[in-house]
Amino acid sequence: MKKILFTVLMVGLLVISVAGCADTDDTTPSTADEAISPTISANSSTDETTASPDNMTADRAKEIALSHAGLAEANVTFVTAKLDTEDGKQEYEIEFYSGNTEYDYDIDASTGEILSYDYDAENYSASGSTQSGDNSTYIGEEKAKSIALEKVSGATESDIRLYLDYEDGMAVYEGSIVFDSMEYEFEIDATTGTIVDWNVESVFDD
Numbered sequence: 001m002k003k004i005l006f007t008v009l010m011v012g013l014l015v016i017s018v019a020g021c022a023d024t025d026d027t028t029p030s031t032a033d034e035a036i037s038p039t040i041s042a043n044s045s046t047d048e049t050t051a052s053p054d055n056m057t058a059d060r061a062k063e064i065a066l067s068h069a070g071l072a073e074a075n076v077t078f079v080t081a082k083l084d085t086e087d088g089k090q091e092y093e094i095e096f097y098s099g100n101t102e103y104d105y106d107i108d109a110s111t112g113e114i115l116s117y118d119y120d121a122e123n124y125s126a127s128g129s130t131q132s133g134d135n136s137t138y139i140g141e142e143k144a145k146s147i148a149l150e151k152v153s154g155a156t157e158s159d160i161r162l163y164l165d166y167e168d169g170m171a172v173y174e175g176s177i178v179f180d181s182m183e184y185e186f187e188i189d190a191t192t193g194t195i196v197d198w199n200v201e202s203v204f205d206d
Helices: 002-050 058-069 141-149
Strands: 077-086 089-098 101-108 114-121 160-167 170-179 182-189 195-202
Touching: 058 077, 058 089, 058 101, 058 114, 141 160, 141 170, 141 182, 160 182
Parallel strands: none
Antiparallel strands: 077 089, 089 101, 101 114, 114 195, 160 170, 170 182, 182 195
């Protein structure tokens, strides 16, 4: 009789042990699923960050400057195209030559806005532009004003100031136009009417 009871007891313990193992196996996949879920979520977040747009490139800044100047890349020689920081704002400094004219642009690295630009004719000289008292060959102040105002849409004669000056022995009309929060400084060959220097910047710049 004791042997029978012992046998029944052992069988009962064996059944309980098997049932416990089955419960453990059932919970394992659930635990693994929970461990995988955070990993999927993290990967999803990483993909979104990778897809966010970067700031404008130097090549794009070049394109903006060339388009504004009305020139093709094949017709210019680039000297500088670098990212810099001015007053806490990142901007591209673009400098290039076309013929004997030098162009300088400052372009906002985030928006592509042209912050300032200028161009001037290097080593420019024109026959007839001499430092003499005879100004009969000069184009005159009114003509010089019209040449400058043609480059600033909306500006009028009330916005422009200029005077006759001499630069390296060459007679030029030197002046400025202040219009729509921008200041345009220029030099115009007094004999030919050629703009030999043109600079633009915000009136709020130091």
